Amino acid sequence: MNTECIFCKIIAGEIPSQVVHRDDNYIAFFDIEPKAALHLLICPIAHTNDFQQTPPEIIAGATSVIQNLAKKLNIENNYTLQINNGADSGQIVFHLHIHLLSSDKNGNKKAKALTI
Ligand code: AMP
Numbered sequence: 212m213n214t215e216c217i218f219c220k221i222i223a224g225e226i227p228s229q230v231v232h233r234d235d236n237y238i239a240f241f242d243i244e245p246k247a248a249l250h251l252l253i254c255p256i257a258h259t260n261d262f263q264q265t266p267p268e269i270i271a272g273a274t275s276v277i278q279n280l281a282k283k284l285n286i287e288n289n290y291t292l293q294i295n296n297g298a299d300s301g302q303i304v305f306h307l308h309i310h311l312l313s314s315d316k317n318g319n320k321k322a323k324a325l326t327i
Pocket residue numbers: 217226228241242243244245252294295301302303304305
């Protein structure tokens with residue numbers, strides 16, 4: 212855990228968030244300022260600053276988390292993934308996260324129902 216990191220604090224339960232998925236290695240929660248009807252962030256539990264510094268297997272492991280979430284939310288044909296890497300790209304939180312964005316309002320409702 213990086214004690215300065217806001218997403219580490221979410222993972223530790225020190226800052227509240229709407230979590231829709233958690234396992235030993237990944238967490239997914241609602242973005243606090245959604246840029247689409249549904250906007251989730253998928254993060255590894257282990258802190259890495261950004262995509263550039265993240266071991267490939269951690270990125271690979273996030274794939275099935277995202278695919279399973281998309282199935283559960285019934286948005287398999289309607290989502291976009293985004294990773295901002297580095298301050299110049301617009302990255303503001305330096306704990307790797309993958310944005311999952313969908314225009315599907317039903318997916319949003321389902322995600323709310325999944326909140327744990
Ligand atoms: P990025 O620009 O890729 O670093 O995106 C960081 C994202 O984190 C932004 O979309 C923010 O809205 C989101 N964010 C910042 N603080 C929180 C928080 N406490 N809970 C959920 N999302 C957050």
